[in-house]
Amino acid sequence: MKHNDILDRIHVILVGVTHPGNIGATARAMKTMGLSHLRLVQPKHFPNAEATARAAGADDILAKATVYDTFEESLQDCHLIMGTSARRRSISWPTLTPKQSVAKALSSAGKVAIVFGREQSGLTNKELDLCHFLIQISSNPTFSSLNLASAVQIVAYEMRCGVENHDDDLKMGRAYASxxxxxxxxxxxxxxxxxxxxxxxxxxxxxxxxxxxxxxxxxxxxxxxxxxxxxxxxxxxxxxxxxx
Amino acid sequence: MKHNDILDRIHVILVGVTHPGNIGATARAMKTMGLSHLRLVQPKHFPNAEATARAAGADDILAKATVYDTFEESLQDCHLIMGTSARRRSISWPTLTPKQSVAKALSSAGKVAIVFGREQSGLTNKELDLCHFLIQISSNPTFSSLNLASAVQIVAYEMRCGVENHDDDLKMGRAYASxxxxxxxxxxxxxxxxxxxxxxxxxxxxxxxxxxxxxxxxxxxxxxxxxxxxxxxxxxxxxxxxxx
Missing domain, CATH: 1.10.8.590 (Helicase, Ruva Protein; domain 3)
Known part of the structure; x- marks a missing residue:
């Protein structure tokens, strides 16, 4: 499996974004790491000039982004669905670190959805019920307010590192034992x-x-x-x- | 060595930042990962209302940030100095991935400087000459324009993951053999x-x-x-x- 094939199976879904600047910054964060598929569920403002400005050259990703009325619709063709959170949840969802989420993505077939929630409140429990895993980004317990595009940046970065390591492993004939x-x-x-x-x-x-x-x-x-x-x-x- | 002791030895240095919003976003990125020491070399605008707005609650980091006239002065008390770059350099500096840079930071004594350059042009070769290592963040070869605060976010995130893993190793008595x-x-x-x-x-x-x-x-x-x-x-x- 080639590098870009795997990154090309990843779809970033933003649910209920309020600030259009965050959509643009997300597109930029994705493109720097080689991701290109963006889905938006009920964005407050889109398309939008501020989104385009903050995309800083990643406006091709905005141009082909798809907008959905409901979260369910945005997931329909996805095989693996992983929601993200910077906060610790009281309910025990099956939780992965960003690094662990890469292994899940690599070993899955079909489209992979990585879902990010609202700036203030994240994903609802009902939305999380539709996710197979929760990706928990480690953060300062007294200040876990990660910017939305920064959270996308971290997960996209880990995906890129993961597929690069995977490529290196394959290149060197270093595939793991079955x-x-x-x-x-x-x-x-x-x-x-x-x-x-x-x-x-x-x-x-x-x-x-x-x-x-x-x-x-x-x-x-x-x-x-x-x-x-x-x-x-x-x-x-x-x-x-x-x-x- | 405790977790916070190591994060507390890390000093983020921004050289020649043009946009004050990036200073605020950097402070926020740092604080989410538990870093708190920010140094600014010739910032174009600082202090600044936009920096404070983008810090979104990390204004304590801005309040105690120190401003320097020259890069050399900002490094004087640091023992390990690592510059960052999203682009591939033609000159072969000793290069680390963000993950490898964590091992260097963990094994060093004293203050660790992680240096980020200008939004458009990064660090000059003369500035890189003062760095022991270059941290190269893997990126899309056709679009490597990582936002400044996003680069800080990735490196800060890796530092946090690294010290958490290190803590886990120590806690479980899992120290490596000499x-x-x-x-x-x-x-x-x-x-x-x-x-x-x-x-x-x-x-x-x-x-x-x-x-x-x-x-x-x-x-x-x-x-x-x-x-x-x-x-x-x-x-x-x-x-x-x-x-x-």
Whole structure:
């Protein structure tokens, strides 16, 4: 999958924007990071000269922005819907950091909606009910009033960084091991540790948890799985030679 | 080291800002991420009502901002100086991504300056000569005109994420293994692989490089080093038992 293909699947949706300057600043923030699809739900003023001025060269994004009467309509063709918030919510929505949201976007097929709420009040709970995830941008607990276009800037920046890292990984043949390959890897690891007497099969819990946590933290790449499994095999072969 | 201690060592320096609104928006961007020290070198208009309006509640940062006549003076008490740029420079400055710049800030002692240049032209080469590193924010090659306060927002956001991750690591006792401990680890690994016949001591190059690259990529935590060294010892003990 190419870089631009992924950024091209992302649609930024602004719900109920009051200040047209924020629409222009959002377009600029998007374009600097390579995003181009903007949807507006009930903007107070649009099109608008101030929006165009603040877009500062990203007016092509304003020109092809689409306006919707309802939030539901703006989402109809989207497969993954992520709402954003700078504030901590009391209700426990399934929450992602901006970095985690990139992984979700990368692994999804189809159009991805990233939704930003009103300047003063954000998204309503009813609107959040339509989102699969809430992206929570870490902020100063005593001053979390992130400007709307700044929030767009941060999420768009993370999306760009994420797809660039992803591209680099692919370029270097550094794709991560599949879940199936990891299951085989864990089995091979466990057999080997039992073999050398390091893992007690009757009491494996604590050690296995540590090892799972470790390998989940680092996310093995395909060639790394091969090296490790080669080592496991060498340990077991060595053992067999000694026994014969 | 506590979270706020690190953010409190960071000083944002704006050089030659033309639009006072950008000073206010910068103050707001800083405060949302927990930064509070702002320095201004030859601002065109300051103090200014538009700056205060755009600060939107971060006017305490404007009130204690310091103004300097020259860039050199603004840097005098800083130990680490990092300039920023959204454009690719033809001259090859030592360049960091925003994420990499956080590691530099975390590992430095004393005050850290993060420097942002003029709206239209950025920092001059002469100004960049005074910077230890250039932070390059990834952007759309055909539209890299990031708004000044948006650039501040991204770098401030990364600083906050970086210190939060660092705090989490410390809280969970997840400090990384020291260089000394890693050197012992590599020796133990090498001995073990030779022991089981997986590594040929006469031709170790390619495999050792792969393993070093792997363990450098993932940065082992202290308890992880202990688990691995326990496994190495078990493999060697097992071998000895078989030989006796």
């Amino acid at each position: 879940a199936e390959s990891m299951a085989q890897f864990y089995q091979h690891l466990e057999d080997t540790l039992i073999h050398i007497g390091f893992l007690d099969p009757n009491n494996p819990r604590q050690l296995k948890r540590h090892l799972y946590r470790f390998f989940n933290r680092i996310q093995l790449l395909k060639p790394e799985v091969n090296i490790f499994r080669g080592i496991f095999t060498a340990i077991q072969e060595h053992h067999k030679r000694k026994n014969n | 260089a000394e401990s890693m050197a012992q680890f590599y020796q133990h690994l090498e001995d073990t692989l030779i022991h089981i016949g997986f590594l040929d001591p006469n031709n170790p190059r390619q495999l050792k490089r792969h393993l070093y690259r792997f363990f450098n990529r993932i940065q082992l935590l202290k308890p992880e080093v202990n688990i691995f060294r326990g496994i190495f010892t078990a493999i060697q003990e097992h071998h000895k038992r078989k030989n006796n």
